[in-house]
Amino acid sequence: EEEQEEEAIISRFQQYLRINTSQPSPDYAQAADFIAGQAKSLSLEFQTLEFVKGKPLVLLKWPGSDPSLPSILLNSHTDVVPSETHKWAHPPFSAHLDSSGDIFARGSQDMKCVGLQYLEAIRRLKALGFRPIRPVYLSFVPDEEIGGHDGAEKFAESEAFEKLNVGIVLDEGLPSLDENYRAFYTERCPWWLVIKAIGAPGHGAKLYDNTAMENLLKSIESVRKFRASQFDLVKAGLKTEGEVVSVNMAFLKAGTPSPTGFVMNLQPSEAEAGFDIRIPPTADPESLERRIAEEWAPASRNMTFTFIQKNSVLDKSGKPLLTATDSSNPWWNLLEEAVKKANGKLGKPEIFPASTDARYFRDQGLPAIGFSPMANTPILLHDHNEFLNKAEYLKGIEVYESIIKAYASYTQHARSDGSKDEL
Numbered sequence: 024e025e026e027q028e029e030e031a032i033i034s035r036f037q038q039y040l041r042i043n044t045s046q047p048s049p050d051y052a053q054a055a056d057f058i059a060g061q062a063k064s065l066s067l068e069f070q071t072l073e074f075v076k077g078k079p080l081v082l083l084k085w086p087g088s089d090p091s092l093p094s095i096l097l098n099s100h101t102d103v104v105p106s107e108t109h110k111w112a113h114p115p116f117s118a119h120l121d122s123s124g125d126i127f128a129r130g131s132q133d134m135k136c137v138g139l140q141y142l143e144a145i146r147r148l149k150a151l152g153f154r155p156i157r158p159v160y161l162s163f164v165p166d167e168e169i170g171g172h173d174g175a176e177k178f179a180e181s182e183a184f185e186k187l188n189v190g191i192v193l194d195e196g197l198p199s200l201d202e203n204y205r206a207f208y209t210e211r212c213p214w215w216l217v218i219k220a221i222g223a224p225g226h227g228a229k230l231y232d233n234t235a236m237e238n239l240l241k242s243i244e245s246v247r248k249f250r251a252s253q254f255d256l257v258k259a260g261l262k263t264e265g266e267v268v269s270v271n272m273a274f275l276k277a278g279t280p281s282p283t284g285f286v287m288n289l290q291p292s293e294a295e296a297g298f299d300i301r302i303p304p305t306a307d308p309e310s311l312e313r314r315i316a317e318e319w320a321p322a323s324r325n326m327t328f329t330f331i332q333k334n335s336v337l338d339k340s341g342k343p344l345l346t347a348t349d350s351s352n353p354w355w356n357l358l359e360e361a362v363k364k365a366n367g368k369l370g371k372p373e374i375f376p377a378s379t380d381a382r383y384f385r386d387q388g389l390p391a392i393g394f395s396p397m398a399n400t401p402i403l404l405h406d407h408n409e410f411l412n413k414a415e416y417l418k419g420i421e422v423y424e425s426i427i428k429a430y431a432s433y434t435q436h437a438r439s440d441g442s443k444d445e446l
């Protein structure tokens with residue numbers, strides 16, 4: 024019977040994974056239908072919020088016996104990044120289960136696993152007769168992978184959100200290569216930068232100064248020098264990945280297309296490069312901005328720059344967006360204890376090296392913890408052949424069962440800054 028139950032759990036996970044919610048044209052309608060179906064089968068209240076047409080956010084509620092207590096929000100995004108399908112061993116929306124129990128799919132780690140694990144944990148808690156004291160909400164949000172502006176950002180700023188009286192948010196984390204789960208108290212913020220060079224066109228055989236290509240290449244050299252300085256700190260073991268500024272080139276665009284490729288004897292008059300920059304909350308964004316204006320895209324070299332994405336590392340009051348992970352934050356202690364209770368181990372809290380929707384909730388002054396229970400798992404987010412082992416997925420459900428139970432039973436009135444009322 025337990026075996027049958029496990030099969031049903033895995034089959035539900037596969038169903039969700041098989042919905043193609045890949046950017047840039049995710050099938051949000053089908054994902055929303057699927058989540059609504061799950062909500063019905065679990066007798067959870069649900070509603071669809073559409074801050075932007077065609078981009079549904081599905082909100083589920085498990086009511087608490089004391090609705091006056093701040094609620095718990097379990098967040099996950101429904102969209103996934105694109106895949107180079109033909110480079111995968113198993114198609115990214117096949118959710119292929121191999122003989123060692125690995126389930127291959129885009130979104131198996133990032134983060135359809137988490138969204139469904141929340142639901143499976145609730146299914147078990149309900150079967151055991153557990154009743155939450157605090158209300159528990161689950162948000163299935165769109166558009167995280169393209170910045171979250173039409174999803175979590177609008178949600179966190181909405182009146183509907185304020186009414187939920189959220190006290191703590193759980194969002195995504197990363198797999199761990201060893202047995203210790205990872206938890207994240209803050210994250211680097213994304214700046215997506217495009218620099219553009221212009222220069223005089225001319226014969227491909229002519230040497231002259233200030234071509235667009237030469238101007239852009241000087242910038243790229245400068246970016247690479249900076250990148251190496253940051254990477255060296257990580258390689259030397261002086262800093263972790265989340266503690267340095269990363270910069271990686273995402274695209275290069277230049278040249279005059281021809282039917283066989285590019286015109287070779289014409290020097291282009293424009294050239295562009297795009298960079299994905301991630302900045303730790305402790306870095307000085309102004310000095311980086313100066314570096315961009317003075318070294319990477321100086322007007323003196325006929326260069327301009329724009330940001331496609333530019334989040335602040337600071338909240339409205341100018342403080343870094345951090346969630347406390349000491350005794351001042353009861354939610355942190357509860358998480359630690361709950362993971363232990365489920366026979367899991369938790370490593371030291373870290374800075375999430377990429378970016379998540381948690382930043383929009385932290386921006387509202389709320390504590391938010393990044394956590395995806397995947398131990399002994401290679402980190403394959405945004406990579407080919409993303410997979411999660413079945414046993415690891417099932418273990419994660421037990422961990423959430425323990426966390427949700429602890430959180431929903433917690434009766435002290437925790438303030439949003441994490442401090443407690445005196446008893």
Ligand code: MET
Binds near residue numbers: 332
């Ligand atoms: C820039 S918004 C965040 C998108 C995605 N989670 C990433 O870190 O790349």
Ligand SMILES: [Zn+2]
Binds near residue numbers: 167
């Ligand atoms: Zn994600």
Ligand SMILES: [Zn+2]
Binds near residue numbers: 104133168404405
């Ligand atoms: Zn992602």
